[in-house]
Amino acid sequence: MPLSAHFPVWDKLTASQQDRISSSAFRKTFTKGTIVHNGSLDCAGLMLIRSGQLRAYILSPEGREISIYRLFDLDVCLFSASCIMNNIQFEVFIQAEKDTEVWIIPPWQYKKLMEESAPVANYTGDLMASRFSEVMWLIEQIMWKRFDQRLASFLLEECAIEGTTQLKLTHELIANHMGSAREVVTRMLRYFQSEGMVKLSRGGVEVLNRKRLEELREE
């Protein structure tokens, strides 16, 4: 699976641009848990995911986290090249949630391409619009949804991603995704359990009644 087969605007590049990307791009593997991008301290370049899963999140001054979006196979990670984008005035952190293999296009190679090529510049704008849309979805959830609805939505999304109702998630980890406190998550999960929607165990949550969670999410 060469990069050329999956880089979205490959056929709109000139032969010399294709050569430059082919010869500068490289492959890298991140083991599960690795911090792939540490805010403005890092700028590895544009990453195209061969396989694995990345999570983008923000950090409060006190170290609280909230996940803002996730990336899967063949998604492109833009913020790992945030140094080449003008006007980005926020810090995003990216972590490998599974062992992840990526192609990396070095930032200044990509920047040069954006400056030369309208298709590449427009593609980059489209990528940013996708991430922007995910953050707007999140802000709407935070502002207009109750915590129980957000938690139901999170558990259902995890089931879809993992392809199982047996989720290996600590309450701490859920709190980090949702930008909440562990105690708040624990209290709500216990309520979900008392209502027969989930079953709690050490380091895990089993979804028992997906339909009820879906109804709660849509309320």
Add this chain to the structure above:
Amino acid sequence: MPLSAHFPVWDKLTASQQDRISSSAFRKTFTKGTIVHNGSLDCAGLMLIRSGQLRAYILSPEGREISIYRLFDLDVCLFSASCIMNNIQFEVFIQAEKDTEVWIIPPWQYKKLMEESAPVANYTGDLMASRFSEVMWLIEQIMWKRFDQRLASFLLEECAIEGTTQLKLTHELIANHMGSAREVVTRMLRYFQSEGMVKLSRGGVEVLNRKRLEELREE
């Protein structure tokens, strides 16, 4: 003040592109309070503000509002052309907060320019990155700041925008900006008043102690 003097990448356009924009762009005036852009129902085009003030906000299903950013003289309004941007999956509303005069570049003229010109495409990406940064700032405020700190920050921003400490703002209007309920705003303003930070009157808030509000904001 011709459009050419203020359109940011004007000198990177070809003569024929400049002609197309000059002949298709037009001026329009919105009176204070007008809804300039009504989500995906409208797509007037890219707007460059000659004078005035616009507010971008989102709406909950129940009609609650939260302001996401504001635009001032010579700012460019991107989301009034949201139909030409791929991957934008959210609804933004834009309202004139003051009588506002704009130039409008029709959406399909601008789209054609983006497709032809890497500088225009990159400039559009830069604009989106600026708006994205404002929304990320907002999400951080909502997630990590207390309501009293957000209200202090809002009042200080209003003083800066209006150039006065005598703010003509109803509690309802403040609630709409902050995505909060009027009762919550009223309660907190009364607390601010009891602490000598503001003085409340019918339809207005006077900031008495800017320094205390600044300290509160930074806590």
